[in-house]
Amino acid sequence: MERRTAVDRLVRGLARMHLALALVPLLFLAAALARAAGAGFTPAPDDYPRVRYRPGPAADVVLATWRQAGIDPADRVVAVWGLADAGREPEPDGPGLGTALRLAEAGARLRLCDPRLAGRTLDLPAGGRTEVEADPWSALDGATDLLLDSDLPLFAGADPDRLAAALPPGGGVFDCLEALDGPALRDRGLAWFPVGGPGWPPWLDPDFRAFADRLRDELPADARLLLWPERPPVPSPRGRWYLLLAYELAPRAVLLPEPELASGTAVQYRQWVRRLGSGFDRSPAAARAVAEKEGATHLLRFVPRADFRAEDWRLEEVRR
Missing domain, CATH: 3.40.120 (Alpha-D-Glucose-1,6-Bisphosphate; Chain A, domain 3)
Incomplete structure (x- = not known):
């Protein structure tokens, strides 16, 4: 009987210890909530990361923009700066190349630029082939629009004056990373479209x-x-x-x-x-x-x- 009582006391003691340990995280949570409530929370746009679209939705935005303006994709020549992000290989379903291929499927012609793949020839959905160029400004020769869907530092902050001189007035600049100076491009007569969008509400x-x-x-x-x-x-x-x-x-x-x-x-x-x-x-x-x-x-x-x-x-x- 005494042995059973001692065992019971041990079990009860362990149960109390377990309960006390279980309450410790709750106490920390309560303290954190009280501190947060005291400090207050005012959401701001800078608190939210930017949303980047996958190739399918990104291409849909470009095509919808043309459709709004009554533009046939077959009449567009799109210079594509970057076929993949830095440190990545181009993939048919990845940023850059994936977005470009979907535009080509809709009828647009492409001029591709990626220094890592310069000189390589790529097959296009309609059966054509195109050579990848190293110089982004050469890729703009004859282009009506520019697509930037790569985070290569080479393309970020490109000169707005030079872009305005290379593209026709009203030419579309589809910027999937907001890496370009959009307001400056608009001031120079180009149609800058941030593809994707802010992550904040x-x-x-x-x-x-x-x-x-x-x-x-x-x-x-x-x-x-x-x-x-x-x-x-x-x-x-x-x-x-x-x-x-x-x-x-x-x-x-x-x-x-x-x-x-x-x-x-x-x-x-x-x-x-x-x-x-x-x-x-x-x-x-x-x-x-x-x-x-x-x-x-x-x-x-x-x-x-x-x-x-x-x-x-x-x-x-x-x-x-």
Whole structure:
């Protein structure tokens, strides 16, 4: 009996020790949470890493951009800077080469540049072949667009003046890493497109926040605002800035063509992109007709993009 009691005491002692040890991590967690709560948390764009698209989605962005502008890929000659990241071999499903091959499948012609592969001849999807060049500026000869989907230091920060001289006015610069000076390229007449995007939540975008603040000041609380896309929507769900505007502008009513699809799941959003594609009537007359039917007091025309640009949005009052 005494032996059993001693064993019981030992078991109870071990159980208490186990419980005490189990509580130690919880105490550390509680202390960390209390410290974090005391310090506060204010999210900022710099807290989030940039998102880089895989080759398939990256090529989709380029093709959708051309489609928005009514451009046939067969009419484009794309200079591709870098066929793989530093320290990597080119792969058909990897950055650089993978993105370029998908553009070639759609009909675009390629001029490839990668000093590591200079002189090598690569097969293209349509049956053609092209030689890889060493000099990035030589690859721009005759090009209508530039694709940068490689982190090779050689290409980062390329001279905007030299790029503007090498590409035709309005030529597309598709920058998958934001390694180029986009605003400077736009100032020089090129169409710079950051492919991919910031990793921070879109509602932290400083341009969007400033624009939403301005609309709140300009629109009365009982306003009915019709948002009207002037071009086909982009496939990236990040282009749904209208959802954030609807939240920011409450209690004002925000109207949109086929709102159930526009504000639904990712699958529904893709359906909305197709519905509002090339067959959708985006004319000013169609916008006015919908505004009158819905009783809209204001019309907000916009160019759909994955990145927010205040100049893409134009507010006007509906006059009857």
